[in-house]
Amino acid sequence: MVNAVHHVEVSIVILIVGSLVSLLFARRRKLCGWVSFAFVCASSVYTGLAVAGACTVASGEHSILSLPQLGSSLTLRIDPLSAIFLAIVAVIALLSTLYSVRYMEHYAHDKVAKFFPILLLCVASMTGVLVCTDFLFFLIFWESMTLTSYFLVTFESENAASQRAGLKYFIITHGATLCMAAAALLLWRTSGSFSFDAIRQTLSAMLTARPFLANAIIFLFFLGFATKAGLLPMGDWLPDAHPVAPSGMSATLSGALVKLGIYGLIRLFCSFLVVSPSLKIWGIILALAGTGSLFVGTLTALRQTDTKRLMAFHTIGQIGYICLGLGVGVYCLDMYPALATIALAGAILHAVNHACFKSCLFLGAGSVLYRTGERDMDKLGGLAAFMPYTTGTTTIASLSIAGVPPLNGFTSKWLIVAGCLLTGMRFPLFLVLGLIALFISLATLASFLKVLGSVFLGRADENLGIKEVPISMIVPQVVLAALCVLLGIFPQLVLRFVGHAIEGVTAMPVAGVNASRMWGGLFLIDGSPVAFWSPLAILTVLAVLALLSYAIQRAGGARTRSVPVWYCGEEHAAATVRYPASSFYLPFKHAFQGIYPSGKVHVPKFPAPLRRALDFDQWLYRPTVKVIDTAADRISRTHVGILQIYLLWIVIGAIVVTGILLWVRG
Amino acid sequence: MITPVAVLMLILPAVGALLSVVLKRRARPAAVMTATITTGLAVWLTLSTFGAPYTRMLGDLPWLHGIVDTPILGIFVDPLASLMLLVVVPIGLLTVLYSTAYLTDKNREHPVGSEHYGRYYFWLLLFITSMVGMAVSPNFLQFFAFWELTTLCSWALISFHQNERSLRAGFKALLMTSAGSAFFLLAILIIFVRTNSFDFSALSKLPDGLRSWVFLFFLIAAWAKAAQVPLQTWLPDAMEAPTPISAYLHAAAMVKAGVYLMARTVSSGWGIPPKISLLMGGMALLTIFVALSFYFVQDDLKRLLAYSTIAHLGYVLLGIAIGGLGATLGFRGGVLHIICHGYSKATLFFCAGNIAYVTGTRNISELRGLGRSMPLTATAFFIGLLSVTGVPPFACFWSKFMILSGAMRLGGPIGPLILVLILSETLISFGWMLYVGQKIFLGAPLATAQVPSDIPWAMNVTLIILMIGCVAAPLVGMPLVQLMGK
Amino acid sequence: MTVWLIKSLLLCLLNVAAALFLSPLCEGIMRKLRAAIHSRIGPPIWQPYWDLLKLLGKEDLRSTGGIVYASLPAFTLGSALLLAALIPMGTAAPLAFAGDMIVVIYVAAMSGVLLMLSGFASASPYASIGSSREMMMLLSVEPILAIALSVGAFKAKTLAVGGMVNWQVQNGPCISMAIAGVAFFLALQAVAGKLPFDIAEADQEIMGGPLVEQSGPRLALFRWAMWVKQLVLAFLLVEVFFPWPHLGSYLIDLIATIVKVLIVLVLVAVIDAVNPRLRIDQALGYYMRVAFSSLAALAFAVIGK
Incomplete structure (x- = not known):
């Protein structure tokens, strides 16, 4: 091929x-x-x-x-x-x-x-x-x-x-x-080749022969x-x-x-890396790094009021999820291959899903920026009335990243968290990590509800001349949002290929995830089936129940009427009483202040003595030249204008040169 | 066929130099013409001798009859010489081309009247001759003759503006490089006295102890010429020269003479004693870091580039030293760095020239947001700086990587030590250079920098060619360096 | 296959119907109880039904247009009912094949999310403040549910809720599950939106929070959804953490479960009646302490107790 x-x-x-x-x-x-x-x-x-x-x-x-x-x-x-x-x-x-x-x-x-x-x-x-x-x-x-x-x-x-x-x-x-x-060169020193195959062989040989160096690499x-x-x-x-x-x-x-x-x-x-017990340590490191990222990244995101910066922090958070899944997978590779495949599948699937919803979110933020020139959520509000498509796609993507079932973010988070919890039954650290991941999933939700609430929902003052973005900008957003929904309902579509990828990379069958059924959905196997998730079934039941509820809602035949917002009888412009993004979740944000330290980088000051020492001109060459100059002055005094003395110099010089030549040749 | 071409290549710039003196104000076309033809000849010579080193002796010195029987003057083109030719001649042409536009009365930094053209192109073309002659030298004597000629031209060109500072700088350069040359001469004398020969191969006939001394003398000469610690101080001052001269002499050509000498001596016989190699490598590392330490205090763009040049010549010497210690790959990397760095740093200097030409200043603090009015210069500067700092896929990455690979071939802890030092230097210098580049070209334009930009086409063409060079240099250099080694 | 399908559909229907029609009754009982503690006569037990019926017929005043806003109440109640289909209520969970404890946790949060969305969408600053508070409560309460359920998962070595119930029935009570159950119960108070944790609605200060702009059938559906949720979670608590006495007789077990659920709700009502409302930061601090204490359950589970 x-x-x-x-x-x-x-x-x-x-x-x-x-x-x-x-x-x-x-x-x-x-x-x-x-x-x-x-x-x-x-x-x-x-x-x-x-x-x-x-x-x-x-x-x-x-x-x-x-x-x-x-x-x-x-x-x-x-x-x-x-x-x-x-x-x-x-x-x-x-x-x-x-x-x-x-x-x-x-x-x-x-x-x-x-x-x-x-x-x-x-x-x-x-x-x-x-x-x-x-x-x-x-x-x-x-x-x-x-x-x-x-x-x-x-x-x-x-x-x-x-x-x-x-x-x-x-x-x-x-x-x-x-x-x-540096790592590649250190490996090359032993193997003499940069090809992946050589790296694989050398690294595995090195792990047993020189474990310290191998781990450093x-x-x-x-x-x-x-x-x-x-x-x-x-x-x-x-x-x-x-x-x-x-x-x-x-x-x-x-x-x-x-x-x-x-x-x-x-x-x-x-x-x-070949599967070996030392992988376990790396698995734990990866999982901890991932959890750290998702915790700090997402909670910091919660504090942001700049749409795109908020999303960027969520990227850190979601990458943390992927890394957590990867870490659990790597930890399990050696002893629990079935669990390893669950977590790895979760990680790779989350990478795919994250590409869908995060790109959609950034494009949505871009559309807002394009029309309003504003990224500050405190200054935005009520765009849903003017930008329905952007609002819709951003809402879907927001719910998706927050892991609201049955959108695509949920399936991969479910795989990762299930992988954590199931592994946690053998090694309880992962149980805690899984719970943190669950909690942070909610924080993600909070953060995106803030985006939706302050940017799109609510009410703008009047029509500010804001329009929906051109069609060529809508299409990408809609496609991505549609992917979020589609991959959410039919994760099997991607999981099949994820399975091939895992088999190809680890040379292990995907024993932990069964995604063969359509209506039955997915189930995870750890000895026996232990975890279940069927997006299609849930979605169908939810749709039926929502219809039922709607029937109840309409049962009384109540009439609807549009009314202005009620401000306890006073009249306000919508923008003046808008609840600004920076006020959301204030007590909660206070509780997690300072988890993301920031500092300034300064140009290192070079120590002055060393600087003087390196200034060769100052202490070496200029004095030398001066000495030579003075010496030359002195020597010039030998110019006395008397021929005999010059001849004497010549004779002495000739003797010296001959002497040197003789010494060198002999 | 090869001999006439080589001789023509040697003579032509000299003829051009004489013509310049004669034509005075109309010297420019003649200079460009001769430089162009020389470039064509150099390329042809490289192609025709590719893979088959060519030697032809042409004449001798009458007063040495009886002592030396073989002819002394001649032509010698091997891959190393070819590589050197491909650096000095094309960049020489570009320098001439660039100068035709740069050295005019429109220059806002140093307006130059046409009455100075004759003098300028005479020395510049003479310099090209001397570099060509040095590159194709078959033995130390001829090498030394042209080596001294470059020093002389350098002195004249640095002092070109003839003001107090440039005269001082020119004299300083002359003094320090000549001090190095004295050691060169001493080394040649020792070799001649012991072996009756000036040949490069004579080095390996020396007894061990003496050979160490000879190599040490060569090394000191190289340090002086290539502005290495402790003899580096003349180069930053030499930035008083017109910018094309800085680009050519102090980035691409003359300072490369020093490292070329070391490459020559090391590769002829590979008899360099390990302790000299260690000294060379150690001093090279020291130079790299000393030069790095001066980056942060430079406000003059050209001085910054000069310190960067010093560091990169250190890289070349480091590669050669690694080669001397037994890892040929390092030697190849070092030699490849000559061509890669030559093109990259010349790009940067010419960009600095463009900036000075348009704004009249070289002070980094006075420049900001030039990218909008000078997009091509900005592009070239960024490509040049990414190349110089070894960002893949640009030129210097390859040579640096080869030097490091060579270092890794050495046994013991030296390899990893060099690796750590070089990579940390790379990162720091990269960060600083990028910072400077951003400061100059990005951001909102300053009032002083808001100038109508009509950069002459000759300067732009130069930059475009050099940009290509920044990417393509390893493609040219790699096949040549593959032929070198034991 | 068909039999299995019909069986689960029927069970589904049963659970949903039970949740739908029992939840106002439970609310009525709780109101009555609160009135009793306050030495009032209080409304009749059936009052919530009449409230709902009356609201369904009232005019629907909307501050915001749009199809999404219009459909939010239906989805809110729908998701609450979906939760009912996912957990065991006297019998095995009908949709057990479609969702495990992780799904349950997420679905449990769903109705709250939709409520908040409609709060933000209604453009009232009171609703926004209420929704923001609701989210904070969710943030502090859901981890406790998750920790409690994961203790069950750890014990039963499965993430399926049904599996945890079976394990509990077979192995009898243990310390870790008891602690987890208590933590779950404490969290239930906030999930049900009862004092001292009705901070999101806080009728006296922000006039119902997310619900301030809801009226008529929409309000009915939101209220109903909250009652359904409180009932369903009470069932979940009883089933997973206190499934005894399990006599094997279906009817007795069912009655026992319902009685236990009522006891739980009565306890909730009592706490509700005797406490003043906390500030949001106090509530956050309180639940953070509960969450960390509930980690003790996990620790006990790890050492096998």
Whole structure:
């Protein structure tokens, strides 16, 4: 099945060509967008073909370039795991590009020449990261992805906040990349090759022979991937970078780009490392890191009043969920393979789901920004009346991220939490982590109710001339919201491929999750069936019961009448008495103050004595020159104008030179 | 065929130099023409000798008859020389091209009247000649002759503006590099006295103890030329030179002569004693960090770039030292770094030139938000700085990575130690450079920086070519360095 | 298959009907009891039914338009009834195959979420304040439910609610489950929106909070949903944590369960009658302490008690 790889290559080439072509049209804002969209469409089709070809079995390898001296070659390969992430990248890239075509009108001062071409390159490098099987080239694609996204984050060149965020983003992630480079080089020292297969073999051999070094290498890899994924504290770049990027890019960042960190973590822990007891420690570390992120990230999100910053903190939180699932899975790989597959399936499924709902949320926030120019929730309100589609999609996505059944966020959270609780029955730590995850799911809900309540619901003063966004911006949001619903009701659609991915990566059958039934839904097996979730059945029953309730509501035949809001008899403008976002949950926010410390970075002061010591001119060369100068002055006094004395000098000089020559030759 | 081409390549810039003196105000076309042809010849020479080193001796010195029987002057083109040619000649052409637009009375930093053209292009083209001659030298004597010629040209070009500061800087550069040259001369004399030969291969005929000394002398010479600690102080001051000169002499060409000397001596026979290699590597690391420490206090953009150059020449020497210790990969990485860094740093210097040309200042604190009025310069600057700091997929990443790979080939704790040091330096310098780049090009434009931007096409073309170079340099360099080594 | 389907559908219907029609009665009993404690005569036990009937016929005044807003009450009651179908009420849970304890916890929160949404949507600042408080109460109460149920899950080694009940019946009482049951009971007070935790509605200060703009049939449905929820959760408490005496005779067990549920609700009513309302921060602090204490149940479960 070399075909699949060829499709991806074509897709990357299309994107690179598209980037250059769109640069030609950069002067015309919309045209440039549509041209880019056309190219992204074409590349997505090819990526889709590749995904279709490789979603059940891994494709063959295709080697493009070889550097025998470095033991490296640009070899591409798609396995079911990368196919899943490729699908995410393709879909999110397609939708955000479509969205950006009109959205970029928002930035009147900045040229689209620095957006669309770079966006296309960014997508190309993301695709490259996913199909590479050689760590040197993986790093190259990886860092291309970072640097292109850096330029997209700093797109708004007159906005000081975006510059700061971009700088922070690039420096932190570059540091992480260097960590990975160090790890790869340390491995290469033993293996002499950068290919994934070599890494796998060397790392497993090293774990028994030199466990300290091996674990240090794993830690460096973990640092690299976790930084990109946005795990706290390394993910500190994320809440700054996401809000300032253009919304299409925020969606891509959150939906696709940070997922590649997760992809890396899954590769590292499930595929690079052989199953061994030492994995358990790493599983616990991952789970704790994930729980820390989801706890701190989500509770900090609760305090935000900037829509996009709030969502960025939720990205940290949701990545925490994924990481928690991954950690539980890694912990169980050795002893409880069935439980491992449950948690891993939850993690991967949550990555897919998160791509859907978080991208939708960022696009929704972008639509609000596009029409109102405002990200501050305290200043927004009552947009539901003017922007029904955006309100609808954002509501669905909000409920989805909060895990309201039967939307898609619930299924994956259910898998992760069930994995935690079931593992917790053997190792109680995970029980606590699972409960924290459950609690934080509610906090997520609280946070998004705040968004819905303060931005969309309620009432605006009067018609401020706000309209629904253009259709090309609605479509991506609607598609994503529809995906949220569809994947929520039929998780089996994705779980099948997730199963293939897990089998491909861990070489274990997916024993813990049974997703074969349609109406019966999913059930988890730990010896016997222990957990159940049937979205279709629940949805049907809920629909029937809601209809029943509606019948009851209408039974009395009550008439409806529209009335103004009652302010206890006084008259107020809606905006003056609006309950502002910053007032939501105040006592609760007070209880969790200061869980996200922030500090300022200063340029290190160089100690003055050392600075003086390094100034060679001052204490070495100028004095030397001065000494020589004085000496020369003295010597010049030997110019007495008497021939005999000059002759004497010549004779002495000749003797000395001859002496030296004789000494050197003899 | 090769010999005439090589000789022509050597002579042509010299002819151009003489023409410049003759034509005075109309020197520019002649300079561009000769530089262009020279570039074509250099490329052709590289292609035709690829994989097959070429030596041809042409003449000798009459007063050495009886002592040295073989001819002394000649042509020697091997992959290392080819690589050096591909750095010095094309960037030389770009420098000439850039200068035609930069050195005019429209320059807001230093307006230059056309009466100075003759002098300027004479020294510049003479410098190209001397670099070419040095690159194709078959032995130490010829090497030394052209080496001194570069020093001379450098002195003249640094002092070009002939004001107090530039005269001082030029004299300082001359003094310090000459002090290094004295050691070079001493080393050559020792070799000649012991072996009756100036050949590179004569090095390996020396007894061990003496060879250490000779290598040490070469190393000191290289330190002086390449502005390494402790002899680094002339380079930042040399930034008084016109910016194209800084780009060419102090980033791409002259300072590379020092590291080229070390690459030459190390690769001819691989007889460098380990302790000298260790000294070279250790001093290189020291240089890298000393230079890094000066980044944070520079307000002058060119001085910042100069310190960065110092650090990167340290990288090259580090790679060569690693090669000397036995890991050929490190040597290859170091040599590859010559070409990668040459193109990347030249890009940055030319960008600094553009900025100075338009705004009349090089002070970082006075610049902000230039990206809007100078998009091409901004693009080039970012590509250059990402390349210089070793961000993949740009040029210097490859060479740095090869140096590190070479370091990892060394046994014991040296490899990981170098790895940690280099990566931390990379991160810090990357962060600072990016910060500076952002400060200059992004953000809201300052009033002083809001200037009508009509950058002459010649300057833009230069930048575009160099941007391509920032990506493509490893593609050219990699096949060449693969041919080097034991 | 068909038999199984009909059986579960019937059971579903039974549970839903029971929840729907018994819950106003329970509320009536609780009101009567409160009146008794206050030395009042109080309304008749059937009063909640009359209230509902009357509200269903009253005019429906809406401060906000839109189809979503219009459908919120139906979904609120629907989700409360769905909860009834997910838990055992005297018999096995009819929809056990479709949802385990995690689903139950999420569905239990659902009606509250929909209520809050309609509060925010109604554009009244009082409703927003009430909804915000409601959310905080949910945040502090749901973890306790989760901890309590997970103790059951830990003991029974299954996440299915039915499995926990079976385990309890077979193994008899234990310390951890008792602590968890008490914690669950304390949480129930807030879930039912009774004093001292009726902070979200707080008729005297914010006039019903999320419900301030609801009237007529909409108000009826919201009220009904809350009563259903309180009854259903009382059932869940009794079934999971106090299923004894389990005699095996279906009828007696059913009666016993109903009696126990009534006892639970009476206790709730008594607490309601004798307490003043707490401030929201006091309530948060209180439930945070309860949550941490309920972790003791988990600790006991881990050491096997």
